[in-house]
Amino acid sequence: MRDQIKAYEEQAKAIEPNAEQRCTLREAIVNYTEQFLENIHDLEKIPAFQVHDTGIDLTKQPISDNPIELEKAIELIAKSVDREGLNPASGGHFGYIPGGGIYSSSLGDYWADITNRYAGVFFANSGAVRMENHLINWMKELVGYPESALGNLASGGSIANLTAIVAARDTADIRAHNISRHVIYLSKQAHHCINKAIHIAGLKECQVRHISLNDRFKMDMDALKETIAFDIKNGLKPWLLVGSAGTTDTGAIDPLNDMAQIAQKHEMWFHIDAAYGGFFMLTDYGKRQFHGIERSDSLVMDPHKGLFLPYGIGVVIVKNGEALRNSFTYKASYMQDISSLADECFSRINETF
Ligand SMILES: Cc1ncc(COP(=O)(O)O)c(C=O)c1O
CATH class of the missing domain: 3.40.640.10 (Type I PLP-dependent aspartate aminotransferase-like (Major domain))
Structure with a gap:
C-alpha cells in the first residue's frame, strides 16, 4: 500500500509546477496586473465602461487537454474579461456601486488560495x-x-x-x-x-x-x-x-x-x-x-x-x-x-x- 501511494506521488509530480515554473507563471501575472494598475487612472487606456467582443472570443477557445501558450491565455482574458464591460475599481466609474481597490486584499486572496485552509468548522482550522x-x-x-x-x-x-x-x-x-x-x-x-x-x-x-x-x-x-x-x-x-x-x-x-x-x-x-x-x-x-x-x-x-x-x-x-x-x-x-x-x-x- 505504501509503495503504491509512493508510485502515485511520483506520477502526480508531473502535473505539479516546480519552483521555476511557478516563478514564470507568477511573474507573468504580476507583470500583467502591475500594468493594469499603472493604467487604471488613464481612462483612455482602461475606460470605466466599454464593449468589444462581449467576451465571445473566450468561448471560442476550446476547453481541451492541450494547453495554450501562457501569453495567449493572458491576452485572451485581458481582452475578453478585463477590457470588457464595467471597470468598478476605476475612478471614472460613477454608476452603481464602486468596487475593488485594496491591493493588500488581493494578496490576501492569493495567500489564502495557496494555503487553502478550511474555515467551515472550528476543528478544521x-x-x-x-x-x-x-x-x-x-x-x-x-x-x-x-x-x-x-x-x-x-x-x-x-x-x-x-x-x-x-x-x-x-x-x-x-x-x-x-x-x-x-x-x-x-x-x-x-x-x-x-x-x-x-x-x-x-x-x-x-x-x-x-x-x-x-x-x-x-x-x-x-x-x-x-x-x-x-x-x-x-x-x-x-x-x-x-x-x-x-x-x-x-x-x-x-x-x-x-x-x-x-x-x-x-x-x-x-x-x-x-x-x-x-x-x-x-x-x-x-x-x-x-x-x-x-x-x-x-x-x-x-x-x-x-x-x-x-x-x-x-x-x-x-x-x-x-x-x-x-x-x-x-x-x-x-x-x-x-x-x-x-x-x-x-x-x-x-x-x-
Ligand atoms: C443595498 C444593496 N443590498 C444588497 C445588494 C446585493 O449584494 P450582492 O450583489 O453582494 O449580493 C446590493 C448590491 O448592489 C445592494 O446595493
Missing part, C-alpha cells in the same frame, strides 16, 4: 474561524450590537440578506398553515435581492407591502403606519420590517430609529440591509445618519462595497445569536468527532447553501 469571528465581533461593536449577537461571512449581500430572513422566518415559526397571515413591509427602493430572498425562503405567500417613499426616497413613515393599521384590522400579523441603510439607486437611508420604534410596538422583526451604506458607520457623519441601527434584529453589511475589498464578501449579523444558530446548525455522522468542540465554535454557523 481554529485560527481561520477565530479570524472570521474577530472581524464579525468588530462589526458588532461598530453597529452597537451586544456580544451575544452572532454573524457569518457570506459571498455577498444577497446570501447575507437571505440568511437573516431565514432566521427571522424560523423565529416566527412561519409554516404552510400560517404563512399567508404574515406581512412583510419593504420600501419601493429595497434591493431586489430582498424579494429574491423572500422567494428562496419559501415566503412568497406572505403578504408583501411595498411602502411608498417620501421626497428624499426614504420609506414614508405615515404610509407604513397606515398600512400596518389596515393589516391588523384585517386580522393579519405584521411580521417583518425591512429597512435600507443606503439604497442602491440614491443612497437613501430609511428613518431607522422610527422604524425600530414601530417594529418594537408591533413585535415585528426589524431587518436592515446596510450592504451598501453600513461601513459609513466608520465616520461620525455616518454614525449620526444611522441612528437607530442598533435597535434592529439583524443587519447586512458588504465589505466588498463599503470597504472596497475584492468581490465575494458580505456579512450578516443577528442580534439574537440563538436564532441564527437554531436555523443553521446541522449535525452529520461524519462530523461526530468534532461536536465536542462545538461550543468553541461560538459564532461559526455551518453554512448550508
Whole structure:
C-alpha cells in the first residue's frame, strides 16, 4: 500500500509546477496586473465602461487537454474579461456601486488560495474561524450590537440578506398553515435581492407591502403606519420590517430609529440591509445618519462595497445569536468527532447553501 501511494506521488509530480515554473507563471501575472494598475487612472487606456467582443472570443477557445501558450491565455482574458464591460475599481466609474481597490486584499486572496485552509468548522482550522469571528465581533461593536449577537461571512449581500430572513422566518415559526397571515413591509427602493430572498425562503405567500417613499426616497413613515393599521384590522400579523441603510439607486437611508420604534410596538422583526451604506458607520457623519441601527434584529453589511475589498464578501449579523444558530446548525455522522468542540465554535454557523 505504501509503495503504491509512493508510485502515485511520483506520477502526480508531473502535473505539479516546480519552483521555476511557478516563478514564470507568477511573474507573468504580476507583470500583467502591475500594468493594469499603472493604467487604471488613464481612462483612455482602461475606460470605466466599454464593449468589444462581449467576451465571445473566450468561448471560442476550446476547453481541451492541450494547453495554450501562457501569453495567449493572458491576452485572451485581458481582452475578453478585463477590457470588457464595467471597470468598478476605476475612478471614472460613477454608476452603481464602486468596487475593488485594496491591493493588500488581493494578496490576501492569493495567500489564502495557496494555503487553502478550511474555515467551515472550528476543528478544521481554529485560527481561520477565530479570524472570521474577530472581524464579525468588530462589526458588532461598530453597529452597537451586544456580544451575544452572532454573524457569518457570506459571498455577498444577497446570501447575507437571505440568511437573516431565514432566521427571522424560523423565529416566527412561519409554516404552510400560517404563512399567508404574515406581512412583510419593504420600501419601493429595497434591493431586489430582498424579494429574491423572500422567494428562496419559501415566503412568497406572505403578504408583501411595498411602502411608498417620501421626497428624499426614504420609506414614508405615515404610509407604513397606515398600512400596518389596515393589516391588523384585517386580522393579519405584521411580521417583518425591512429597512435600507443606503439604497442602491440614491443612497437613501430609511428613518431607522422610527422604524425600530414601530417594529418594537408591533413585535415585528426589524431587518436592515446596510450592504451598501453600513461601513459609513466608520465616520461620525455616518454614525449620526444611522441612528437607530442598533435597535434592529439583524443587519447586512458588504465589505466588498463599503470597504472596497475584492468581490465575494458580505456579512450578516443577528442580534439574537440563538436564532441564527437554531436555523443553521446541522449535525452529520461524519462530523461526530468534532461536536465536542462545538461550543468553541461560538459564532461559526455551518453554512448550508
Ligand atoms: C443595498 C444593496 N443590498 C444588497 C445588494 C446585493 O449584494 P450582492 O450583489 O453582494 O449580493 C446590493 C448590491 O448592489 C445592494 O446595493
